[in-house]
Amino acid sequence: MKDTNLPDGWIELPIEKLAQITTGSRDTKDREENGEYPFFVRSQTVERINSVGFDGEGVLTAGDGVGTGKIFHYINGKCDFHQRVYLVHSFSPAISGRYFYFYFRSFFYDRIMSMTAKSSVDSVRREMIADMLVRLPENPREQNRIVEALSDADALIEGLERLIAKKRLIKQGAMQDLLTAKRRLPGFSGEWEKTPLGDIGPFVGGGTPSMAREDFWKDGTVPWVSSSDVRIGELHGAERLITNAAVKGSSTRVVEHGSILFVTRSGILRRFQPVMINSVPVAINQDIKALLPRSSAYSPRYVFHAAVASGDQILRDCMKTGTTVESIDLNALRRFQINCPQDQAEQDAIAAALTDMDAEIQALETRLEKARQVKEGMMQNLLTGRIRLV
Template sequence: MSPKYLMEGALNAIPVGYKQSDVGIIPEDWETKPLGELVEIYSGDSPSKFVFSTEGTPYFKVEQLNNGSVYADSTPYFIHSSKKVLAGSVIFPKRGASILSNKIRVLKHDSFMDTNLMALTCHHGLDELFLYNQLTYRGLDSVADTTSIPQINNKHISPYLVPLPRKAEQTAIANALSDVDALISELEKLIAKKQAIKTATMQQLLTGRTRLPQFALREDGTPKGTKPSELGEIPVDWEVVTLGTASSFINGRAYSLHEWENSGTPVIRLQNLTGRGDEYYYSNLQLPEKQYCKYGDLLFMWSATFGPVIWRGPKAIYHYHIWKIACEVGYSQSYLFYLLDDMTEKLKRSSSSGGTMLHVTKEKMESTKAAFPSYEEQTAIATILSDMDAEIQALEQRLGKTRQIKQGMMQELLTGKTRLPYDKE
């Protein structure tokens, strides 16, 4: 095929009103410019140079960019310094794995920053939120040197080409994406609020400090009292038993490499329960029925990754670092799930490792004591908490869809595929 034919084909693929550029097909009235012509580039200084206080100029480190907000507006560090980066500057990590996670923010206030951060202050012709969205959409890894340890220096920023409409159109695009960002932020706040309410509800209902109305009164209409126990005061009609009395903890099985198959019964590993991996190993071994789990069974991750999970997949085998928990008669699986969830969250919060490398023995779990109401009250409590979970899950699904919508909008607006009306004066 001749070069002339290829060139003609390429030209025919470009829509009317668009042109080929070094960053792809863009509108004819857009241009591309190196970022170095559009911004002032700043790097931070080591915190050892400063004395921190409770007021003054905000000082940002990489960890303060962890929240999902567009703006970097919260930090526990303040300094007294006349050297500041202006509010509205786009800030991001300039080295390490944080580059790959796209931690890009816009400074809410005049600020200063750690040596691991870089800031870009826009010249008059570049809208800072337009730049924020361009970098977010294209990814910091498209700017960085990722041959060894990811890093971004001035030499990477200065030649980086940006597709550039007029300032008014940049602002129109940025405003449209900011509206979606605001919705995302509100959903995140609502989810956090609902989760906090659920946590507080669990602490009240699972301890009996708050009773559901249908279980709170005696037959004569007087309130039920409490009684002392090894766990403290509990409702008079509750009992303290060990988890080993309420349920059976059934060990998973360790596997050798030669036992894995490409098909057969899936084997559940920790990453399959945490969302870190969707791939399964398989086994054709014939095992005792207790070594299998089915949809709806209660599993517990007990090593490194820690906590209960309700299995929502097909019949499977569970690996060595997982227990299956079978409830005894009179004990609700759903109630036990929330009891274990509350217990393990408290352990994670109190762990010096932040809950990332916890380990608990079967004997320890079986001997752990907990308070249980009647089966009917267990079921009622679990139903309320399950309804809360369903509401949170629906909000999380809505949040996920909104993020997808924003991603689609970025793809359309930041490349000029879809144009917005704007004031051309």
């Protein structure tokens, strides 16, 4: 009986009626650094190998691991694949391999999540793939138009990702040059000096208002910053808001805009040193230390960029040992030195150049996020027939 929810000219079939399903025979240790062929493992990263386990058109997905239901690859050629990677191949004339790739990538995760009561899926069974229903237009030309539209969306996203990566590398190089005086901006030739962060201003910490006090949290207006809010860049607010009563009645502290916020206690310090400069007044908790630039000799934005560039060195020089949670030694942080031009105008010029680069990257990231949202909407509409390309 025809599904009345299907658009005219569309059919719905299980994958086992549209293609064959198999798994690989290789292990991760079989990879070859400079191998001739792609080697698909349980990761978005494609390794290399010298053996051929498949030659043709197919779609691969991880059978277990952290990427279950989220990792998909399209191949049309020679490759090999892991023993816990599923390959869908030998597509029937009813479906385009590229159409299947987009459909499977769009809906498989939701399918497997609907089959478990847990927050994640540990492994994929063959029938989870075989019994999955696929909606598709019977007309191959309509399938091809859908594939072309989604491929164009992918190309836009990939192009933006490459451009952002390039801009980040350019900014990294600029930071290494401008913040060490290897390259001077036009018009500046004055002396530089090493300055301890503690000479720039005092460090202050905060606290957490009582969660039992409803009047501390209900209808809050003051951004309350914890370590989860701080990464790298400019801070415009926080996930949680507190009231003025909480500010007055707890150990939290409000710091004015232009403060430099360091995460000093968090597991994230295993990976990098989060540093931000706040554009609005915020309250901070006990895991944050704020440097309050008091001396007119130092540009807050310059100090921020210098601290970001020194993140790895801060972790090496200031990390406490023997603590349960990774922590920064505040006295060591106060002693930590950054390179500073003595001329504040040069500090401002360097900060402005780096801030402009940050703004350009942020604008590209906003475009990328919008492109991803548009593509998500396209997949939901084109792959279900809500919008027709005929």
